[in-house]
Amino acid sequence: MKIQSLRGMPDLFPDDLKKWHMLEKKLYQAFDAFNIQEIRTPILESTELFDRSVGNSSDIVNKELYSFLDRNQESISLRPEGSASVIRAIIQKKQEHEKHKLWYQGPMFRYERPQKGRFRQFHQVGIEYLGYEEGLSEYEIIALVIKIIDQLGISGSTLKINHLGDEVSKENFCQALQNFFKPHLSKLHKKDIFRLNTNPLRILDSKENSTQVLLKDAPNFEDFISDKSKALLQHISQHFSDQCNISIDSSLVRGLDYYTGLVFEVVSDELGAQDAFLGGGRYDNLSEELGGKSMHALGFAIGLERVISLMQSKESNLRKKVALIIVDEQDHEKTYKIAHDLRAANFDITLDAFLSNSSLKSQLRRANNTQCDFAIIIGSQERDTDQFTWKDLSEKGDQKSLSFQELMTLYKNL
Numbered sequence: 001m002k003i004q005s006l007r008g009m010p011d012l013f014p015d016d017l018k019k020w021h022m023l024e025k026k027l028y029q030a031f032d033a034f035n036i037q038e039i040r041t042p043i044l045e046s047t048e049l050f051d052r053s054v055g056n057s058s059d060i061v062n063k064e065l066y067s068f069l070d071r072n073q074e075s076i077s078l079r080p081e082g083s084a085s086v087i088r089a090i091i092q093k094k095q096e097h098e099k100h101k102l103w104y105q106g107p108m109f110r111y112e113r114p115q116k117g118r119f120r121q122f123h124q125v126g127i128e129y130l131g132y133e134e135g136l137s138e139y140e141i142i143a144l145v146i147k148i149i150d151q152l153g154i155s156g157s158t159l160k161i162n163h164l165g166d167e168v169s170k171e172n173f174c175q176a177l178q179n180f181f182k183p184h185l186s187k188l189h190k191k192d193i194f195r196l197n198t199n200p201l202r203i204l205d206s207k208e209n210s211t212q213v214l215l216k217d218a219p220n221f222e223d224f225i226s227d228k229s230k231a232l233l234q235h236i237s238q239h240f241s242d243q244c245n246i247s248i249d250s251s252l253v254r255g256l257d258y259y260t261g262l263v264f265e266v267v268s269d270e271l272g273a274q275d276a277f278l279g280g281g282r283y284d285n286l287s288e289e290l291g292g293k294s295m296h297a298l299g300f301a302i303g304l305e306r307v308i309s310l311m312q313s314k315e316s317n318l319r320k321k322v323a324l325i326i327v328d329e330q331d332h333e334k335t336y337k338i339a340h341d342l343r344a345a346n347f348d349i350t351l352d353a354f355l356s357n358s359s360l361k362s363q364l365r366r367a368n369n370t371q372c373d374f375a376i377i378i379g380s381q382e383r384d385t386d387q388f389t390w391k392d393l394s395e396k397g398d399q400k401s402l403s404f405q406e407l408m409t410l411y412k413n414l
Helices: 014-033 047-055 059-064 083-092 136-152 167-187 190-198 200-205 209-215 227-240 304-310 329-345 360-369 380-385 404-412
Strands: 044-046 067-069 075-078 100-109 121-130 157-163 246-248 262-268 276-282 297-303 321-326 350-353 374-378 388-392 399-402
Touching (some): 014 121, 014 136, 014 304, 044 047, 044 083, 047 075, 121 136, 121 304, 136 157, 136 262, 167 190, 227 262, 297 304, 329 404, 360 374, 399 404
Parallel strands (some): 321 350
Antiparallel strands (some): 374 388, 388 399
16 A cells, blocks of 8 residues: 555645745745845744644634644644744743844644645745834835735735724623624534634634624624724725725634734635635734733734645746757767856756757657756757757747857846
8 A cells, every 4th residue: 555645735846846936036035125034943832832822712723733742741733823933932032122023934734624725734934023013014014915915926816904902992892792692692603602702703703604694783893993993904904005905804803812903814716715825913912921021013924825826827937947958978078067157157047957868859858848948959060060059949949059159148148
């Protein structure tokens, strides 16, 4: 019996990774433009970290954590998200009083039903603005989100925003929700009753049809938040309305319990029921929840698999690939020097030197099969004339002889 990969944990092959590398490069360029620095944290953490951050009323902690006891009988978990680890690292370094603009990347793990663009092992890139109080930092975060959407060429998406208010307004709203649903408990799924008793905000995120019908007449969060919070939402909506499709959604609460102020998601109809591919918000209380000092915090994460499934892969955005074909053994030594010079001339080109003595026809077939855009052919004829044959492998099929200098000029500007 053959050993298979675990369900929801796919392998990524070279052809898959071309898009991944292009996506990652565009994200890193955006982060550099905003002067955001990288941080790396472990994949394994104490389970308590996620109990106290993500929230023990959430599906992530209750149903989706990959947890086990280590040899010291301590419960540890594969991380289901990245923010808690970053905050833990800052507390451990005693840097809560400093300002940080950080990004992270890596695999996350949740035991959930695999679906389009979402797996049990999935990859996130996240942003954390730490030490920045509510105000200008919200505008910069939203500006970065819009830049990323534009840079990736994702069309037809919507940026949804909401505000979860201060502690008093949130407490009043949660009490109003509980009072509203009390006469309707028999109509609720047991999962939603649990949410109502542990964190009433979570019921706004319910996918149960019976709950959705009741929510149409439920109290509206917007009626409970302060004028200051409403003004922030309105100003952000108006400021960015000419740059993206943006809407205020009072039912948006996000899937993690630690959010406190602004929350937001970017959604696409192409992803089905679980339609968000980017989401985040403010979480000013998380540092204290994890035993650290008070620290303002705002951030978001991007699901890379989900973005990959949405990206309109344009061939012009991918690296050009050139095959260097040698059809005469006498030219092998010379070829390595040529390959070195070409690679030095343009690092944005993938140069595949075919280390083979097979026929020209066979090597051209291989170049097409490996999706090369062009071929440089070196054989006895080229050696005798001190010329190189440049062949376009697209449908055009153009072919021409070039001197080495002409070849270098063409290659540099490819």
